[in-house]
Amino acid sequence: MRPDRSVSAARLPDRPPQRSALRRATQIAMALTGFLLWVAWHRGLMRCDTHRAAERFAQVLQRLGTTFVKLGQHLSLRADVLPPDAQRALASLQAHVAPFSSEQAVQEVEAALGRPWQEVFARFDMQALAAASIAQIHRAALPDGTEVVVKIRRPGAAEQAETDMRILRRLVLTIQWFVPSLRRWGLAAIVDEVAANFRYEMDLSREASSVRRFADAWRDSPDIVLPDVVDGLCTSTVMVQQFSRGAHLHGLPPAMGAAAAGKLVDSYIVQIFRDGFFHGDPHPGNVFVMDDGRICLHDFGIVGRVDRSMRRALVAFALAFVEQDADWVVDAWLDLGLVGEGTDRAVFVPVVRTLVADCAEHPLKDWSLSDALAQLVAAGRTQDVRLPRDLLVLTRTLLLLEGTVRLLAPDFSIIEAISRHTATGIFDERKSAASQRLPYELGNAANALPTLLARRLHSVLRQRELLQLSIKPDVRMLSGIDRLGRRIALALVTLGLYIASSLLMQHAVGPRWGDMPVLALLGYALAIRLTFFIARSRG
Structure with a gap:
């Protein structure tokens, strides 16, 4: 049964306005400040354990919404920052979100693909098949009858995440300024990492590239199947993928x-x-x-x-x-x-x-x-x-x-x-009945040996030390080494003059003679004079 096509013809409502950054910053600051005060009170006077504090923190993040739920899920993996009971409390966080409306879904699809959905799909199910914090899925069919799913990024999700991450980073920097001991935990770096993860997950064109790479790699596998993306129907906000039933x-x-x-x-x-x-x-x-x-x-x-x-x-x-x-x-x-x-x-x-x-x-x-x-x-x-x-x-x-x-x-x-x-x-292709370590390490050494030898040979040739001979120095050799050192020093000065003159020429610094900077010409002239001097003094 085909859905009512009048949906795309009617005027669709604009996406819901984002809450002001100031209001959102106030909400986040009050929630986190309240949690810190709660911890200070209960840990200082009532001696509550870490698990109870972590559960309280999880509740705060849940109330703050999807961005902070993702932050908590990220922190649940940070064994370098949190103890195991706190990790377990945060690992249970899940973003509970309702699907957005079919009108918004159609609007996002048409905006992303640049044409009415009827020109792209023979059928588009208005009821979402599944919904998550970042996107939701709708079933559809292409004009040739191919069954597909359409993944649509939640309207305003990327903007909200960026706003939340900027606010959170400023709060973290402010808190660290008042409590410098917190800097050792690298909280700002954690916020930056979560923000980068958000940007990656929000870009459905990147996900489409990953799907294509995996689908190509496993295309002939008898054990694994990956539904491929549809060419020309993937953008940063919409991804169309083959439907699979299992x-x-x-x-x-x-x-x-x-x-x-x-x-x-x-x-x-x-x-x-x-x-x-x-x-x-x-x-x-x-x-x-x-x-x-x-x-x-x-x-x-x-x-x-x-x-x-x-x-x-x-x-x-x-x-x-x-x-x-x-x-x-x-x-x-x-x-x-x-x-x-x-x-x-x-x-x-x-x-x-x-x-x-x-x-x-x-x-x-x-x-x-x-x-x-x-x-x-x-x-x-x-x-x-x-x-x-x-x-x-x-x-x-x-x-x-x-x-x-x-x-x-x-x-x-x-x-x-x-x-x-x-x-x-x-x-590794080599194995031992007694232990895998020796053949594994030998295999690594064998693989690395050509590269190591090549690097060493390159270094030796650069330094002209292919053959190192022990020679007893005499007066003539020492004099020659001294002359060689002076020529090298003069050559470096000459090279510097060429570089400086080129920069002066490029930026036209100082007085000019015709169209040419005078300082650059003088530099080139001196450099050329020194070049001839070095060439004549080789003996």
């Missing part, structure tokens, strides 16, 4: 759930450890099981990237964790480059040994890579730990993946899957 993860038969868990984990091992580009939001609502058993992934608003060096360190960390080699775990953690130069390795050793001992007392299915990463980050709170965005996304991804896998198959072990892949070549 079963939700809740209530799957055990055999189907176990098979789905295996395919999902295998795909993430490839994404993270081989490709270095991964889907960052694998919660159960974004994962479907198709009729043919393939796994379908949705919502690429959050993606993570891991560069080659960090990927090698993560591979080493995963292998070390699989083998429960405490020393190797610490070395791999330090190789990630998240801590400062003066890091005390001894800080992490007892944490890892406790972690290894705790894992030994539990079955493999209960081992958690995300928990291991979080514990090491927490141990480094006093060691200048620096957490890049992509590592935070990775930690969140692993946490969500573990939860989704437990929903699909409670007895499935991600660690066993990683162990299985050590023999497939995803991590």
Whole structure:
């Protein structure tokens, strides 16, 4: 049944006006100030625990709306800033938002695509299929009958987020000015990072690029399917994507759930450890099981990237964790480059040994890579730990993946899957029955050796030290070295004259002779005279 097309012809209401920045700043300042006063009162007089304060903070963020809910979700991953009970309290935050009206949805689509929706779609369902804090989804059909979904950014969401982040940053800077001890937590940097994440998630054209990249990479996969975007129908506010139909993860038969868990984990091992580009939001609502058993992934608003060096360190960390080699775990953690130069390795050793001992007392299915990463980050709170965005996304991804896998198959072990892949070549082609570390490190050394030799040879050739001979100096050699030093110094002065004269010529500084700056001409003349002098004095 086709919807009433009169919707697009009628005059649509303007998007709701944004609240004034001053009013919003007052609301945010009063809410955060009230929370700080509550903490000061209850911690100072009533000695309330950290968990209760975190729950109160979560309530404040929930009342402040979507932007602050996202801030709380981000903070829930910051083991370098918050203790575990506070992280758990903030992790429960969810943005509860109602869908915006069909009139606004149509208005956004037509504004983004530059034409009436009837010229783009044969059908457009006015009732939203799903709604979230940033966008909502509508089903539709293209003129050729292709079923699609239309993702539409919530009107005013980007502007509201930018306003909230600017206000929050000013408040944080003001608070840090009054309480300088808070600067060590890097609160302003956290606000900047959340703001950058918001901008990324708000830009649906970036999400469309990510979808296309994943769809191309997995197009021929027998286990994973990703609905591709439709060319020419993606902008920063609207994204049109092929519709896929599948079963939700809740209530799957055990055999189907176990098979789905295996395919999902295998795909993430490839994404993270081989490709270095991964889907960052694998919660159960974004994962479907198709009729043919393939796994379908949705919502690429959050993606993570891991560069080659960090990927090698993560591979080493995963292998070390699989083998429960405490020393190797610490070395791999330090190789990630998240801590400062003066890091005390001894800080992490007892944490890892406790972690290894705790894992030994539990079955493999209960081992958690995300928990291991979080514990090491927490141990480094006093060691200048620096957490890049992509590592935070990775930690969140692993946490969500573990939860989704437990929903699909409670007895499935991600660690066993990683162990299985050590023999497939995803991590390294060499293996040892006794230990993976030696072949892994040798493989890394073999891969890095040509680059290291090339750099060393380049450095040697630049310094003309290919052959270093021990020669006993005499008077003539010392005199020659002295003359060479003077010529080099004079050559540097000459080069400086050429550069300075060129700058004077470009900016026409000083008196002029015709169209030429006099100072530049004098500089060139002196530089040329010195060049001839250097050339004649080579002997």
